[in-house]
Amino acid sequence: MxxxxxxxxxxxxxxxxxxxxxxxxxxxxxxxxxxxxxxxxxxxxxxxxxxxxxxxxxxxxxxxxxxxxxxxxxxxxxxxxxxxxxxxxxxxxxxxxxxxxxxxxxxxxxxxxxxxxxxxxxxxxxxxxxxxxxxxxxxGEARTMVVARLDDGQQLYGLNEIFIGDAGHQSARYVLSVSSSVERQSSSGLIVGTGTGATGWCASIARDRATPPPMPAPADPAVCWFVREAWPSPATGASLVGGVLSGAQSLELTSESERLVAFADGVEADALQMTWGQRITVTVADRRLQLI
Incomplete structure (x- = not known):
């Protein structure tokens, strides 16, 4: 003490x-x-x-x-x-x-x-x-958070969600790996959200999905993820577009764009920067918000 x-x-x-x-x-x-x-x-x-x-x-x-x-x-x-x-x-x-x-x-x-x-x-x-x-x-109540970690050691925490994609929300190219599945994609970005954020940005995406993944509750040790507007082409796929990460499960994204960003809870000014070949891993965070 x-x-x-x-x-x-x-x-x-x-x-x-x-x-x-x-x-x-x-x-x-x-x-x-x-x-x-x-x-x-x-x-x-x-x-x-x-x-x-x-x-x-x-x-x-x-x-x-x-x-x-x-x-x-x-x-x-x-x-x-x-x-x-x-x-x-x-x-x-x-x-x-x-x-x-x-x-x-x-x-x-x-x-x-x-x-x-x-x-x-x-x-x-x-x-x-x-x-x-x-x-x-x-x-108080312990609310789940999400964390993104770059391969250079930088990390970013979010209470609602973390966005990964092009800084101008244009097409981002990357390789997505989750639950032993791998896919090269071109999309307008990826959202990974907690139960606290499940009523916000994630909810607006889920409403447009025929079968969205189940949304976690704010205290559940799980996060949901969505790929926005994945573009199918001869070089890119659109089969990995949403799911849930729980416990120690992770989602990994390797950039194939010159500049991608990751920011949390809408604060674009405090973002992680990714260049070609850099890898970012997203998981349920080891810390929680203690809300009275």
Missing amino acids: SGLAPRAVVVSRPSELSSLLARHGTRGAAAFFLKSRGRDLDEVTARDAALTSALTAVGAAIPADWRRGHVSREDLPRFLFGPEDVVVVVGQDGLVANVAKYLDGQRVIGVDPEPGRNAGVLVRHQPAAVAGLLRGDLS
């Missing part, structure tokens, strides 16, 4: 109003921009106030004897989380997924600043509940 007091790390992202003011300079210019798109500044201002109020309430709920920190979404790749941290995510469900891949066992409290606007699958709590949660036993 380190002997350090727990640290509450609050994670948020700038509000739309903040981004508009940074881009346009003044509220008047921001209002004109929104009006030209059929929107109103009052709505954006109200959402900014809701986020500010939630962050204020969460800050006041942190016990006085705890250490505290705050990190914005864009700074997550550079932030060092400690093993004793309790992470309080204030925002949309997707923000929990954004932070999850940078954690290793830290407990996470998801706080919804606008109840009723978000699905609330991962941001389950209202700001007023945070004080009681931080002083409670902080027991």
Whole structure:
């Protein structure tokens, strides 16, 4: 044990109003921009106030004897989380997924600043509940994650899904190997998703399949995978297009394109880069999100 007091790390992202003011300079210019798109500044201002109020309430709920920190979404790749941290995510469900891949066992409290606007699958709590949660036993639900490892040692974790393919979502060429089957393919990419992500990108692909693989539950030690738009040709096949990986099973992809990428949970700015001949292996991760 380190002997350090727990640290509450609050994670948020700038509000739309903040981004508009940074881009346009003044509220008047921001209002004109929104009006030209059929929107109103009052709505954006109200959402900014809701986020500010939630962050204020969460800050006041942190016990006085705890250490505290705050990190914005864009700074997550550079932030060092400690093993004793309790992470309080204030925002949309997707923000929990954004932070999850940078954690290793830290407990996470998801706080919804606008109840009723978000699905609330991962941001389950209202700001007023945070004080009681931080002083409670902080027991939570372990949610399965997925990991992709390059043959040079780089690795990437995801809570919802990992995408592998062309950076512009154009045709990607590679050799796919799974469950002792091997096929050379040309497609618009591959998605490997968890039970948490099974209601998102994976679900939209599954709806177009006549017989999609069964979707795992969020805590199941399994992930589902889909090839998007595999193109059958004399040189490429389209028979390996979906399935489930459980336990230690893996999926392996060897690039036959000059540049492919792998990114998790929609964060394309934090991607692994693959060149011709590089190999990436995807499995159920050995770490899990500890969601309160």
